[in-house]
Amino acid sequence: MPNKLEKPIKVMLVDDNIIDLKINSKIIFISKLFDEIIQCQSGEEALSYFNTHSNQPEKLPNLILLDIQMPEMDGFEFLDNYKRFPPELKDNCIVAMLSSTLDFGDIRKAEANPYVVKLLKKPLYPAHLEELFKANFPVEKQPRF
């Protein structure tokens, strides 16, 4: 759970598929749970976002929604890099994987990774996002509807 959660609450989407980035951004917008959406089309792009903003904690995401199957760097490889980040970069951030996979191997691997709080399945529903939000972010900081 993030130590502190200060507005604006930010979510980062990492997905090589532009259509899914668009769809999931919309769903996040409809859920009203987050104030900002950072879209990355690859694991590399997400890593470089962290590197560029390493001195601006207010720009870093509180949640990463990470696709599994991506060319070059897949979701698990991204996590291998992410875990080497200094703690101050990831202290206020949790990772959930977001994938259309039905592969038990992927599911188990995702659940076994200490950085992954949950594997969400595509299509993403606002209700599932809200459940994840409630389970992982301090209750008093939740946005009011």
Add this chain to the structure above:
Amino acid sequence: MTRSPVKVLYIDDEENNLLAFKASFRRQYEIYTAISAAEGLKVLENLPVEVIIADQKMPETTGVEFFKSIATTYPDPIRILLTGYTDIAALADAINHGDIYRYITKPWNDLELHNSIKNAHDAYRSKIDLRNKVKELEKTNDELNRFIYSISHELRAPLVSVIGIVNLVKMEGLYNSSGEYWELIESCSNKLDYYIQKTLQYYKNNKNISENSDINFKTLVDEMIDLYAYSDRDTQFNLNINQTHPFMGDSFRIEVILGNLISNAIKYQKESGHHKVVDISIDSNLLSAEISITDNGLGILNEHLEKIFTQFFKAKNNKGSGLGLFIVKEALNKIDGTIAVSSSLNHGTTFKITIPNAK
């Protein structure tokens, strides 16, 4: 096609025999000779010998002992045993432990020995051919499985995007904006997704790996109901789950079995306005789990009961894929489970399953 001559290794402690053998057969075969078992082994280590002839009576290592010693290291060459006297004990031993193809008495008859070598070589070829064919088939089969598996994943990703878009259309209140078109797109997409999921289940079940883990039936059934009753919230579930002992089983296959049966119980219901009930009872003990799933839905025609587990069998007006129960049966076969069905038309269907506890 001309094949290179058959490579024959002849081991005998009598030099004269080796010379005689060479003289008789050097035109037909590529011959290697050795004066002892140890020398013979050296030849084997360096050359792909196809037929080995060994004399039984040799100092240090006998023919049978030699054949025994190479049983696992060189299983392929075909073995022929030569003996100068009738030694029943050696013979029995040779047949039982030495994997001997032929037994020939000394002094040998050239024609008989020649035929034996020829036959031995044929046996060798068939053995190798068969092994290559099996290898080839396994490879093709494996590639096909992997192909279908990955293509199903690739097909599913964009389909899930389509379903996501339809969900957005719903959330933005546009679902009824184009007559029934969105509804049609949604139902087609769901149907396609169902087929892809069944295909994946079928191919995963076909793989022979089975991983046993601790199964909690209560949790599993709750999850399955959550998953499949999502689209239909009017069905009432009565659960009666008794699990007295830990149950070890193949969680993937048990999920597939319960998932398909529970989703069928929800799906094959009478038209709306009817109080839909599904009873699930599970008795799990040290030996096995007895599962019974009963619905009060459409029921199955008596003459169809035998066919429902066959691939692509669909009753008329049936909205299913003809794969669900087939996969259930296949999955049960893999884990030594059994299934029985009883049904009464318009009153409902009961499936009874037994799955052994792998503990």
